[in-house]
Amino acid sequence: MYQRNRIYISPEEQEKIKNTRILIAGAGLGSNIAECALRLGFEKISICDMDNVEHSNLNRQNYTSVDIENSKVESLFSRLKSINPNAEIHYHNVFLTENNCSEYIENIDIAINTIDFTSNAPFIFDEICLKNGIPILHPFNFGWAGCVFVINKWSESLNSIVQNDIQPEVSIVEHIIQNCKSDVNLLWLRDVLQTFKQEKGESSPPQLAPASWITAGICANLLFKLANNKPTKIFPNFYLLTAN
Amino acid sequence: MYQRNRIYISPEEQEKIKNTRILIAGAGLGSNIAECALRLGFEKISICDMDNVEHSNLNRQNYTSVDIENSKVESLFSRLKSINPNAEIHYHNVFLTENNCSEYIENIDIAINTIDFTSNAPFIFDEICLKNGIPILHPFNFGWAGCVFVINKWSESLNSIVQNDIQPEVSIVEHIIQNCKSDVNLLWLRDVLQTFKQEKGESSPPQLAPASWITAGICANLLFKLANNKPTKIFPNFYLLTAN
Numbered sequence: 277m278y279q280r281n282r283i284y285i286s287p288e289e290q291e292k293i294k295n296t297r298i299l300i301a302g303a304g305l306g307s308n309i310a311e312c313a314l315r316l317g318f319e320k321i322s323i324c325d326m327d328n329v330e331h332s333n334l335n336r337q338n339y340t341s342v343d344i345e346n347s348k349v350e351s352l353f354s355r356l357k358s359i360n361p362n363a364e365i366h367y368h369n370v371f372l373t374e375n376n377c378s379e380y381i382e383n384i385d386i387a388i389n390t391i392d393f394t395s396n397a398p399f400i401f402d403e404i405c406l407k408n409g410i411p412i413l414h415p416f417n418f419g420w421a422g423c424v425f426v427i428n429k430w431s432e433s434l435n436s437i438v439q440n441d442i443q444p445e446v447s448i449v450e451h452i453i454q455n456c457k458s459d460v461n462l463l464w465l466r467d468v469l470q471t472f473k474q475e476k477g478e479s480s481p482p483q484l485a486p487a488s489w490i491t492a493g494i495c496a497n498l499l500f501k502l503a504n505n506k507p508t509k510i511f512p513n514f515y516l517l518t519a520n
Numbered sequence: 521m522y523q524r525n526r527i528y529i530s531p532e533e534q535e536k537i538k539n540t541r542i543l544i545a546g547a548g549l550g551s552n553i554a555e556c557a558l559r560l561g562f563e564k565i566s567i568c569d570m571d572n573v574e575h576s577n578l579n580r581q582n583y584t585s586v587d588i589e590n591s592k593v594e595s596l597f598s599r600l601k602s603i604n605p606n607a608e609i610h611y612h613n614v615f616l617t618e619n620n621c622s623e624y625i626e627n628i629d630i631a632i633n634t635i636d637f638t639s640n641a642p643f644i645f646d647e648i649c650l651k652n653g654i655p656i657l658h659p660f661n662f663g664w665a666g667c668v669f670v671i672n673k674w675s676e677s678l679n680s681i682v683q684n685d686i687q688p689e690v691s692i693v694e695h696i697i698q699n700c701k702s703d704v705n706l707l708w709l710r711d712v713l714q715t716f717k718q719e720k721g722e723s724s725p726p727q728l729a730p731a732s733w734i735t736a737g738i739c740a741n742l743l744f745k746l747a748n749n750k751p752t753k754i755f756p757n758f759y760l761l762t763a764n
Contacts, residue, residue: 519759
């Protein structure tokens, strides 16, 4: 299945990612990332989420209308196994919390944190991963832009920009806008943020398919780098890609 | 299905892309682009290809092991309809050639040219589209980097960098390396190109999932811009995104 990866990926690197165990915490944006990582060659993937698929997810997440009202993790498991029946895919129909995180990060090499910012769970998750020496990717969907933070023992923590915020997403977007390279035009993101703030948290943040796709591509690339001990930018620096 | 597109996309823009008819010529990389475009809201999609799915496609294209040996366009049709049963998806199990191109670009607004460079078909396709006032996207998979050219009546044509080349992909990669922004590190792509040249055309170019995902995200964004008459870079300028 992976012969067209040749030249870009050496046989040793391919073997390395095959045996690197990744945990995808959250099967929303995580559903896009899981498929891209599997097709690159990550064959040991665990997924945690307790949501069911909703019709409003289909504008960007990796589900179909047949999956609506079914468990996200079971739907994603089926999709991944249909692509590579030999892959070791494990799923847990569970919300990760302060109390249960630890058991799911046992025997994991890299974590991807896409847990909703509706509780302190994403922050606790990072803490427990770091205590166990596990690096974390934090991917974000900014509509037309894909964005990923790498958190490890040398990086800052997400808490350094998000302190007791009711809407951490707002602080994260502001961090991006203030610190992105000067040749990247993010005026459109500034406008979207302005409108979103006026909604005062009445609705979930808007998200588009292009950012989910771009973010999945970035994450698969960074998983490859981390698995093979290649350097990456670390938070508060970040990866931001957009064609907008 | 598209309510989470709010703020980023106005109701008028959403209606516009719903009714914009796109033709995807080639269901390899086109298979990734089709799904991203559909989830963004392009509901009128035609696809042309005559290949069947091969096992070696699964490292990056939008097919599963169940699809192997089946027609790409029929497999992709089923996937797209399962996501949005109301979308108008048409497929043609045909290779586009100088002689048959014209009939498939009738009633099309934007074309995506992912036809293999094994004949002059991709160049003829562009010519006929331009004669009919149809802009074309040319997406490319460069492993860790997604790349897209926009060709329209004001742009140069792909012929300006590829003249009677046996391997047009090589000239295209060289154009990218020579003209990319100075802060983008493409040394890895230069190395891959070197090794690929040494193979002397014995194998198809290597391709990775991350570039397919990133390219699909770029294409969906550019389709949105073209459909809504927003400005884009045009060839010989290009879109190139990578986290590598």
